Amino acid sequence: MVYILIATGLLVCAIQSIRSPRMLHSALWLAGASALTALMLYMLGAPEVAVIELSVGAGLVTVLFVFAINISGEELQLSQHSIPQTLVWIVLFVVITLAGLLSLPALNTPFSGPEQATQLRITLWEDRSLDVLLQILLIFAGILGVLGLLSGHDEKQSEGKDL
Amino acid sequence: MNLNVSSIAFIAIIGLLGIGLYGLLITRNLIKVVVALQVLVKGAMIFVVLAGHLVGDVEIGQSMALTVIVADTIVAVIGLALAVQVRRRFGTLDVKALTTLRR
Numbered sequence: 001m002v003y004i005l006i007a008t009g010l011l012v013c014a015i016q017s018i019r020s021p022r023m024l025h026s027a028l029w030l031a032g033a034s035a036l037t038a039l040m041l042y043m044l045g046a047p048e049v050a051v052i053e054l055s056v057g058a059g060l061v062t063v064l065f066v067f068a069i070n071i072s073g074e075e076l077q078l079s080q081h082s083i084p085q086t087l088v089w090i091v092l093f094v095v096i097t098l099a100g101l102l103s104l105p106a107l108n109t110p111f112s113g114p115e116q117a118t119q120l121r122i123t124l125w126e127d128r129s130l131d132v133l134l135q136i137l138l139i140f141a142g143i144l145g146v147l148g149l150l151s152g153h154d155e156k157q158s159e160g161k162d163l
Numbered sequence: 164m165n166l167n168v169s170s171i172a173f174i175a176i177i178g179l180l181g182i183g184l185y186g187l188l189i190t191r192n193l194i195k196v197v198v199a200l201q202v203l204v205k206g207a208m209i210f211v212v213l214a215g216h217l218v219g220d221v222e223i224g225q226s227m228a229l230t231v232i233v234a235d236t237i238v239a240v241i242g243l244a245l246a247v248q249v250r251r252r253f254g255t256l257d258v259k260a261l262t263t264l265r266r
Contacts, residue, residue: 003168007175014179014202018186018195026198037205040175041228043168045221046212049228053208056232061201061239068194068243072250075192075257082259088188096181103210106217107169123222124229131226135233142237148244 003043010036023074027065034058048120068149172213179206193246193256197239204235 010033017029034057041050124132183203190196208231215224250256 003171004166007171007178010175011178011182014182014205017198017202018182018190023192023194026195030198030201033202033205037209040172040209041212044172044209044212044216046215046225046228049208049212049225049232052229052232056236057201057205061236064240064243065194065198068247072194072247072256075250075255083188085189088185091188092181092185095184096177099180100177103173106214107173120222120225124226127223128226128230131230135230138233138237142240145237145240145244149240149247 006036006039006043010040023069024066027062027069030065031058031062034061064149071149169213169217172209176206176210176213179203179209191258193249193258194243196258197242197246200242201235201239204231204238207231208235 013029013033013036017026017033020026020029035054037057038050038054041047041053179202183199183201183206186199186202187196190199208228211227211231212221212224215221215227246256249261253261255261
């Protein structure tokens with residue numbers, strides 16, 4: 001029962017984050033979805049990733065969204081979308097049906113048990129060291145992204161000072 | 164189909180993928196596009212962990228999900244940085260209004 005509640009809450013948060021007209025509300029609903037995603041990951045036996053998702057997804061990303069919305073401002077009046085609503089629903093139906101049909105047989109895979117499990121530390125640092133290297137590179141790219149987010153702000157301030 | 168954790172997670176994953184894709188298709192706001200992408204990636208991330216859970220090797224799923232979280236965060240950062248710069252340069256976040264590249 002708890003699992004169904006968590007899954008329902010997750011879907012409601014995700015829908016509200018898309019439907020909400022105000023971007024700030026959208027970011028807050030997304031933070032709720034991240035927190036419930038972390039709970040679901042914990043339920044699936046992945047507590048380390050759940051903690052990281054909770055701190056990064058619900059914490060850092062939300063702060064970044066609020067910061068970006070604060071800089072760029074709310075924009076409520078947008079043009080109508082050019083993709084016909086019927087086409088959107090058809091594409092959605094096809095994609096969901098294909099994803100469901102292709103991945104549903106995997107649910108019948110017999111659970112082989114946790115006895116083969118090794119420690120995450122060994123898997124991450126020894127078996128998947130290339131992923132760690134990639135993550136380091138991505139973090140550097142993220143730092144450059146944050147600099148991009150902040151750069152125009154400083155120019156504006158310096159222009160204001162010059163005037 | 165009995166509703167165990169895997170089945171409920173599977174339903175949530177399909178729902179998240181659908182909601183994220185729907186958001187990507189209908190949204191005109193650049194920041195909302197990043198929000199929709201985040202929802203889509205959350206579905207993919209739970210899927211990776213669920214796959215690890217089903218084959219009994221949760222650690223490999225966890226390590227891949229960790230990479231997904233890092234990549235997802237960086238995509239959000241760069242997307243938001245682009246959105247802010249677009250707003251400064253063009254004065255709008257509307258994707259449809261950004262037709263400069265077509266001319």
